[in-house]
Amino acid sequence: VGLAAVLVGWNGYLHVENDLAGAEAAHLNAEGMLGIHSAEVFVGVFIGAVTFTGSIVANLKLSARIKSAPLMLPGKNFLNVGALVAFFALTVWFVISPHLWLLAAVTVLALLLGWHLVASIGGGDMPVVVSMLNSYSGWAAAASGFLLSNDLLIITGALVGSSGAYLSYIMCKAMNRSFISVIAGGFGIEAGPAEDKDYGEHREINAEGAAELLAHADSVIITPGYGMAVAQAQYGVADLTRKLRERGVNVRFGIHPVAGRLPGHMNVLLA
Structure with missing residues (x-):
């Protein structure tokens, strides 16, 4: 779903923003919708790319093909926040002046962000990540629905996105986790060693x-x-x-x- 959203976004750009002299671009510009279309393209590509690489990393972790231990890059939270700030800045720039290199830049940025978000999460927290990626795939599908003018895709995508996010919220409460830390890939912080305590008599049973x-x-x-x-x-x-x-x-x-x-x-x- 994520890769499909990326391809749909690129297709929308090549048919409209890349050909501003064309009939479709002229029609959208006459209705004052060209900027909205550009924003839809950019947001759809971003969400889709994050979902795509995030899902690949989650699959590799769950199948034990890569280590389930969280990736701890220096200043990982600043990297995530910086990527989001860069995305918002590039979105404004793209709406004002839709250049091809901006779309390519946000695609690469989102692919790296999706990889980093999931790689920063430990294997024990993967159920929450899977639920959140399910939510992301729904929003990616909804974004594709806007570009394709497909009401059914918008509705089903919104249902999947909202239900996945709500399920993640319930699971986070059950695990005493912060919902925001899921989105920010903050599960990877491991607690330090606890002090030894006397928990009482240990009894084995056969x-x-x-x-x-x-x-x-x-x-x-x-x-x-x-x-x-x-x-x-x-x-x-x-x-x-x-x-x-x-x-x-x-x-x-x-x-x-x-x-x-x-x-x-x-x-x-x-x-």
């Missing part, structure tokens, strides 16, 4: 002990995590749940909003 506790329990809450997916233990969990319920035990599941690698990962496996 399979026989766990079975005895479950056999005498009236109510059981199972809290699955990513380990269940790695071990493909959902089948064993399902059998255990079935046997406990046959014995009259009230079995429920407590699933964290961001458990697993993707939103709803545990729900799908258990279903």
